[in-house]
Amino acid sequence: MTDATADAPKRRSLTETLELDTRLLGMVGAFLVLCLAFDIVTDGRFLTPRNIFNLTIQTVSVAIMATGMVFIIVCRHIDLSVGSILAVSSATMAMIQVEWLPQLLGLGHPLLWVAACLAGLLVGAAVGALHGWLVGFLAIPAFIVTLGGLLIWRNAGWYLTDGQTIGPLDPTFQIFGGANGTLGVFWSWVVGALAALAAAAAIWAARARKAKHGFAVKPLWAEAALTLLAAGAILAFVATLNAYDVPTGRLECLFEARGEVMPEGYSEGYGLPVSVLILIAVAVAMTVIARRTRFGRYVFATGGNPDAAELSGVDTKMLTVKIFALMGALCALSAIVASSRLTNHSNDIGTLDELRVIAAAVIGGTALSGGIGTIHGAILGALIMQSLQSGMAMVGVDSPLQNIVVGAVLVAAVFIDIVYRRRTGARS
């Protein structure tokens, strides 16, 4: 127990001073290298506002589910059914807004999309809760329960729709899909500025809290640098999405619909898609849940040592129900985004998403042995996967080879992670 030297002053590296997560830095670095490489190979077509916009909206659905998968995997479970839960939620929502409710309320009724969304979320959460109950209370392994769910729920969706494609979805509902629902330049700047302020406030509030308890805080310059970095990144992202102009033909249609004529030379940027706002809200909420609530603390404690959690009074069975229910609700949220992006529901929506979602969480640093994982890591993992896929498509790699590369990257990423953990583990 002689460890009085642990707090002794020593020369600290830059990352230590900034208290940055070196693993996260490595991932961001890898991501940037990947983007630059694709940009060079495609003669600058990869890092255009247009492609970044598309990449962002393509990532949202998998990224939303990946945040829930972090909790599942941290708790030493797995969920193979997310793509199927997405499908059955999507089927429910499509049927409600296209077939069932319009007969009662009439097409275009403002309640259509609200009712559809609520019902979809309810279905997703209920299916997830059922899985969690089977895993937690009946002690059936999650692998088996959700493998069964993978087969069951997509086909339950098939029966709901008779296997038909249902659409077009309600126009208001389509706002959640991406290009059909963006904030426009002005409001994007407003949101961006607010987000930058919020990030800065969070950094400085954390510092004040630490100082109040007399704990060591970072040097002022380090705190200032982090604030600038965070605010800069947010504003740069907004600027990029604002720089992608809505195609002229589409603008003309919009003006026509309002009975006006488009002025000569008029242009307008897309700005932040609503779906991206949803992802950001999910990311913030899930991070707060993971770090600052009892529920999140118990998820990590249970993953670290299930017996210890149980003996400390954590109701691990109920916890299992809750994490799977949360996963199901997030699948339904992804279903809203995914189906409205396609403007209809087709029975194969979300096929193979379970693999993408698990891969995103794992590439993002979630350990299958449990107890370790971050929300932002999983989102970055989803972004890396999507960039890899669309980059290769842009370069003209044929799709079998794309899948081979993605598979190899997944295995390699986990191996690098293991080596990294062994190294840093040995040091402390």
Added chain:
Amino acid sequence: MTPLVEMRDISIAFGGVKAVDHVSVDLHAGEVVGLLGHNGAGKSTLIKCLSGAYRADSGSILIEGKEVQIENPRDARAHNIETIYQTLALADNLDAASNLFLGRELTTPLGFVDDDRMEAETRRIMARLNPNFAKFKEPVKALSGGQRQSVAIARAVYFNARILIMDEPTAALGPQETKMVAELIQELKRQGLGIFLISHDIHDVMALCDRVSVMKNGRLVGTERVADVTDDEILAMIILGKNPERA
């Protein structure tokens, strides 16, 4: 005087193995009762019925003369029973403060987990229990066996237990730390706690305990006042299952 805890006629079997076989023990406030016996005698299993980790197949538990149902660890905590498990039961991936408050986190007025306050409290209690302890930020995986033990002890002591169960609390400790735990036990005893102490060190037990209960093969051999018996008589109880002869 009614005992603080009475465990009456407790039995529990795993498959065919009668791990605890009709055992009765009791504990008064301000008293330390030692549980002795070979490896596999059933000591840990017996006290796990009190801490809520297991449910006894038969028998009853009384606290201050009132029969209680302890079905899970939460029930035990509700009766102010705290346990230091032989296996320590820490979440390796969390830091000392998160482990100390696991299941009873301090929260902000808005209901969020208050990590800073928990760390401050952890520093305070550690300064008392183990002044050398400094690894507050690391996950407890990175701690030595003794450091982990002090986290487990701090967790049991922090929440004002009335009944404390210590299953081999000094197994991983060096001589100096063992002495610290002995002093802690005496201080807690003065404060009026009742303590069940499981240990394989007869000298420790004889020095700290008021009474000892000896188990062998799941059965209770007997309970004796420490003042009335010699070390050798206790050894005979443990090894031969033989009660001391009275003149």
